[in-house]
Amino acid sequence: MPIGDMLLRSVDDAQINTVFPKTFEEYNKWDREKDELPPEEVYRTLFEELATGEKIAIGRALTRMNYSKSGWKSLIKKTSREIKKMTRKGLVPESYKTTLIEINKDWGDPTFWYSMAQMVNKQTSIYYWNAIDRTFDQDQNVIMQDEKRRIYVQTWFKTLKVSVYVTFFCLILGFPVAHLLANLPLRYSNLLMIFVLLPFWTSLLVRTTAWIVMLQQKGVINGVLVWLGILSDDGRLQMVYNETGTLIAMTQILLPFMILPLYSVMKVIPKSHMRAAQNLGAKPAMAFWRVYLPQTIPGMSAGGLLVFVLAIGYFITPELVGGKDGKLIGSWIAFHLKTTLNWGLCAALGAILLAVMLVFYWLYNKIVGIDNIKLG
């Protein structure tokens, strides 16, 4: 239910329509081929709606208008003030059009009026286009954003890259450990399992803090390296507040999600298979490659997808450890939700992320089935 609401938000554009209903009605009658500027009626309705409208509602609509073209906000604010002054004095303008253009010459600028076309409909796809760095031009064509405002495509790719790396590292590190755990006698493996489960149970923030302590310039790892003489005292590595730190911390945090599914799959592979293969003349490497590895594929795909899907939506660790250039898409969603209050864009980013997730989720279900999630 909340997610459905979010999807609605991402295309919702009704609020502005409740503020300027008549203006938009008149606006639609404007024939752009014939007149350079909208007819007198549009100016009149806009004037009236600004004079009578609720201040809070107009304020919200302004924010929305500014997404389409920057400059709307100050234009309307200035105009509103003048209109208020006039109505208080009881003045009724003869020509609304000339009065408004007198108040601010921007009302004579057709580009402002063109951009209004984006707001007339109750639904909009602008947020989705914004989420991949596109925007509309005055004729409703999709174009690229300004060079300096293109951030999202880059962030999407970075998010994917980090997720792929984290999944890969988790697989490399997790596979031998899961193999060891699955093949040791239960007494030892239960003991070692605690090493896997303890981080799993510990607060995410604790682990993130711990990594900051470990990786910072005066931190534990740099300290040990300097002490061992590998690094000089002023050659300390910058490992935190960049992508390296994000990768290291996320790999450690998500590693249990790789080990646990792998473990539960490896646990049920009979040990006799490897022996039988070797008995039939396969070298150990060959036996592993041809007999053991194919049987672990369900575990690898389950763990891989779980880690990938968790990594792609990760927010806390990249935000704290990643520094300025480590921001992933989750950080932007939070940023628009909390700081800029651009909820439409926030919802659109979320919806795209959700769509990506659902594809992977569907794959996951196809390969292993959702009932196979185990918590150790």
Place this chain on the structure above:
Amino acid sequence: MALPSYASPVQKTYYYFYLFFCGVVFFFLVAPLFAIVPISFSVSPFMVFTDGMLAWPPDPEAWSLRWYRNMIGDCSADVVSSTVPCSNKWMIGTVNSFFIGIVATVIATALGTLAALGLSRPHMPFKGLIMAILISPMIVPLIITAAGMFFFYARINLVYTFTGVILAHVALATPFVVITVTATLVGFDMNMVKAAQSLGARPVKTFFRVIMPLILPGIISGALFAFITSFDEVVIVMFMASLDQLTIPKQMWAGIRQEISPVILCMATCLVALSIFLLTTVELLRRRSERLRGIKPR
């Protein structure tokens, strides 16, 4: 899985390398958690090992409980430092965290157990679909769930209230209960329900006297999962709670972003201790449940 006696030197090298590699990974998993413990007892206001702490013999001057006293709101002269603010925020956060965690756990456990009971019936319609919806909060990234909930709660005026935070946590924590209880029900003999009912017990009585005692280990470990989920949750709290509704994770988040102080490490040490305690409990319960169900450890 010891090496056979006929192993070649190459195989031996591989084997020892493999063991060494696993050891490194285990170290990688837990080392960060234990590295923070000694630092939390430091005198220094920075999160580092000071020279005094590493000296041998140990220098008692370098160690103190200073930051722990700061954490519990003791702001005496020898505790405060110019870089580390002192307030009772940590304690307010602790109380709130436990309150939200416990209420959310109770609701989530009740709902999750009922859902698991219903889903484990053989003739339940739309079983796969319901299961998928129920466990979706576990799979969907938290940030999406949080954003969706924020929009939805904004419409029904639940944003910035404890009720909103608790309800959101219930939604997050229920899947864990469903999964653990479903796992326990796998070995449950449904004939016992029939037997109880044929002897005249009403459904409610059957549940409390027959089903619940048998699946209790599953319910408790599910409840512990639910508790830790809620207790550890920061994204939803950040969006949904007002500024003065502090919890431990929120306070830690703020601490890491603004002033990096050893007080965070004190709280982190406490949380590590808590997680060790919870892990032990769950592990013991799991063994007990396996013993009860007659699954012998292989």
